[in-house]
Amino acid sequence: MKIWFFVILLIFIPAIALSDGFIIIPRPPQERAFIPLSVKYHHVEASIDNQVATTKVDQVFLNENNYDLEGVYIFPIPEGASISDFAMYVDGKRVSAEILEKKKAREIYDDIVRRMRDPALLEYIDRGAFRMSIYPITARGEKRIQLEYSEVLKYDSGICKYAYPLNTEKFSAKPIKFVSVSVNIKSKKAIKSVYSPSHEVDIRRSGDYSAKVGYEASDVKPDKDMIIYYTLSDEDFGLNLLAHRPDSSEDGFFMLLVSPKVEVKEENVIEKDIIFVIDKSGSMQGEKLDQAKAALKFCIKSLNDNDRFGIISFSTDVDEMDRALLTASKDNIAIADKFIDKLKAIGGTNINDALITAIDKKSDPKRPKIIVFLTDGLPTIGERDVESILKNVDKARSKSERIFAFGVGYDVNTHFLDKLAETNGGTPQYVEPSEDIEIAVSNFYNKISEPVLSDLSLDIGSVKVKDVYPKSLPDLFKGSQLLVLGRYDGSGGAMVKLNGVIRDKKHVYENEADFPQRQSDNDFIPRLWAQRKIGYLLDEIRSHGEDNELKDEIIRLSKKYGVITPYTSFLVLPEKEAENLPLATRQLEMREALDRATAGVRMDKGQQAVAASKALRDMKSAPMAKEMHKPGDGSKGEIKYVGSKTFFLKNGFWTDSQYEPEMKVKNLKYGSDEYFDLISREPDIARYLALGKKVIVCHKGECYKIEE
Secondary structure, three states, X not given: OOHHHHHHHHOOOOOEEEOOOEEEOOOOOOOOOOOOOEEEEEEEEEEEEOOEEEEEEEEEEEOOOOOOEEEEEEEEEOOOOEEEEEEOEEOOEEOOEEXXXXXXXHHHHHHHHHHHOOHHHHHHOOOEEEEEXXXXXXXXXXXXXXXXXXXXXOEEOOEEEEEXXXXXXXXXXXXXXXEEXXXXXXXXXXXXXXXXXXXXXXXXXXXXXXXXXXXXXXXXXXXXXXXXXXXXXXXXXXXXXXXXXXXXXXXXXXXXXXXXXXXXXXHHOOOOEEEEEEEOOHHHOOHHHHHHHHHHHHHHHOOOOOOEEEEEEEOOOEEEOOOOOEEOOHXXXXXXXXXXXXXOOOOOOOHHHHHHHHHHOOOOOOOOEEEEEEEOOOOOOOOOOHHHHHHHHHHHOOOXXXXXXXXXXXXXOHHHHHHHHHOOOOOEEEEOOOOOHHHHHHHHHXXXXXXXXXXXXXXXXXXXXXXXXXXXXXXXXXXXXXXXXXXXXXXXXXXXXXXXXEOOEEEEEEEEEEEOOOEOOOOOHHHHHHHHHHHHHHHHHHHHOOOHHHHHHHHHHHHXXXXXXXXXXXXXXXXXXXXXXXXXXXXXXXXXXXXXXXHHHHOOOOHHHHHHHHHHXXXXXXXXXXXXXXXXXXXXXXXXEEOXXXXXXXXXXXXXXXXXXXXXXXXXXXXXXXXXXXXHHOHHXXXXXXXXXXXXXXXXOEEEEEEO
16 A cells, blocks of 8 residues: 555544554545544553563454444554564454654655644654554454564663653543553663653562563543653662753753662661650540551561660650660560550540650660651640640750651641651651551551661752752662752763761762753653742741742742642633633732632641642652642643643633743744744644644744644
8 A cells, every 4th residue: 555545544534543553544434423433442561671672552442333444553653663563363364564664654744734734643743653454343343453563772871761652632532441551671780760750650679670660540541651761770879860951041950860779788778766656545546546556566567677666655644665775576576566455545645745755765876766656636735836846856856866757637737747757857647537547657667667878968069950859858768769850050961979878877879960951851850840849839838927929939830830739720710711800800819819729728737738738748759740730620621731831721722831922923824834844943843733723832932823
C-alpha cells in the first residue's frame, strides 16, 4: 500500500480509537449510526537490561457496531526505536505492516493537519510511525494487537530516561477500561533513584541492581506520556542532577536526586535509640488503643539487634517502662510486651510532661535519637498552651532528637503537631477515624527503621543557587530517596557535595553535575519546584499569620504553574462569569474567597485541619506536582498542562498563563502558510498548538494568537 493512500485514509480521522497506538476507520458508514472503537484493555510490559529497553504492547479494541469495519492501526514510534515484532492474525494469516520513517511521518502528519484541520495530531508531528491494515474488525467483536519494539536509552551524567507514549485524552472517545504498565529494570551498575514525574507508580526494589515499576488504572483517559528516570552509580550515595532552562536569559530550574544503596552493609546501618511515646488517655479507649498497642509491638519486634528503645505511656501522669534505654534483646522485648499489654485508657492528656520525659532520657550521642509521639487529643493536664509546650521542648532538647508525630482522629491540634515534628527533624502523620492505626504506624516504622546518613547538608560549588527546597534536609534511611529542587544562575560544571554523619563521623559524597545554559528537556521540574515553594509559603502563613506579599506570591505561582492552592479556586472560574459581574462585585468576591482560603489555612483542629495538613505535607514532599482542577467536580475541562506551561480556557482561547492582555501578539490564522511556517521554524511549539484552533501561547519571548 502506497504512502499517499495512507494519507487519504487519514483524512477520515474522526473515526478513531487511541491508546498508545490508534485505529483509524477510513470509511465509516454515512447512512447509519457509527460508534467509534473503544479500548477494552491496554497492557504494556517493558524490560530494560543495561539501557536496552524492549517494550511489549498488548491492546484489545472493541467494535460496538452491528457491522464489520475496516481500519488502519498506527503506532507513534519513540525516537530511535525499532519494531522487533508484531502479531495480528486475520483468518489465520499474519497481517503485513509498514514502518514510516520520521521524515515521511512528519510530512504525512503535516498534510493531515492541513486537510483535516485537526490540531490534535500536532502532538505526533515529530515522531515516526508504524502502521498495519486491519480487516475485518468483526461486528460486536474484538481485535487484539500485539507489538514489540526496542530502543537504546540515552545515558547522561548517570541518568537514564524511559518514555512510553500514553497521551490519549485528545482522541479517545471513551475511557480505557483497564491500563497497566510494568517496567523491569536491570543494570550492571547499581541503580540508585527510580522516579516518575508523570504518574503515581509503585516502585519495588529487590537489591541494588534491579527495580520494578508498576502502574495500573481503570476507566481512565490518560493525558500524559509515562516518564521514568533511574540513576546509576556504584558509589554509596547517588547524586544526580536534572535541569530545565528553556530561556538562557532567565534562571534555570534543577532537581537533585539523592539515594543511598538499597543493600546497605550491616556495619553501615546506623544503630539508633528510639523512644515510643503513646497516649493512653480516656479518649483512646477501645479499638484505638488496641490498634496502637499492636503497632507498638510490631515496631519493638522489628528493632535491629544493636538498637536501644524505651516506651513512655501518658495520660494524667507519665509512666516509663524503664528509666534507661534497653537493648533490643529477646528478654527486653518480652518485658516490653508485658508493659504494652497492661496499658489501659483512662485519664487526661499530659503532653508536655510526656515529651520532656522522652527528651530527658539519656542516649548515646553517636546515635540518632528518634522519638515517635502518638496522641489523639489536645493537652488537658499540666501545661495546656501549645506554644509554651513547643518552647519547653526546644529548651530541653539537645538538638539531636528527631520527633515524628502521629495525630489520631480529628481532635488534635495540627499546627502544634506539624511544628513539633518539622522543627525537630521529623514529619507529622495523621490517622483518620476510618484508617487503621496499626497499619499506619507499622508502614511508617518500616521507612525509618534503618537510618544510613544524618545531619545532611548540600554544597553545590561555584553555581549560584536559590529558592532551594526542602530548606532543611531530612535524614536518609535505607531504601529512601530525596528530591531537592531549586533555581540556578550561571551555567557550567559544578561539584555537588553531600555532607552527612555516620556514627558521629562526618562523611562527604560528591559528584560532578552540569548546569546548562539552555535545556528544553525535563519540563516537569518548574511545576514541581513551584509546588514545593508554595508549600513553604503556606507553611509560613500557617505559622505566622496572613501576609499580603506571601499570599500574592502564592497566587502568582499557582496561576503560572497550575498548582492547586487554597487561594486560587477563584482563578479557574469561567472567564465570562467574571466578566459579567460588576467590578466592585468581582473585587468583593475575590476578597471573600481569599478570606475563606486564609481561614482554612489557619484552621488548627477538626477534619478540615487534618486534610489541610496532609495536603501541605504532600505539597512539600510529593514526587509529583498536584495540578489545579476546576472547582466542584475535580475535572480539568478549563485547564490544560503542556510541558511546564499551564493554559486556561478564556473567551474560547486556550491561553498561556504567562500571557497578559497588554502584551503584543502576532496574529496567525489556523492552517495558514504562516501557521505551518511557524511550526517548521519552531517544532517545539507544535505541542502547544495541538490544544486547538484558538490558542494564545508565549514562546521564546514572542506571543502568538492562533484563531480560525
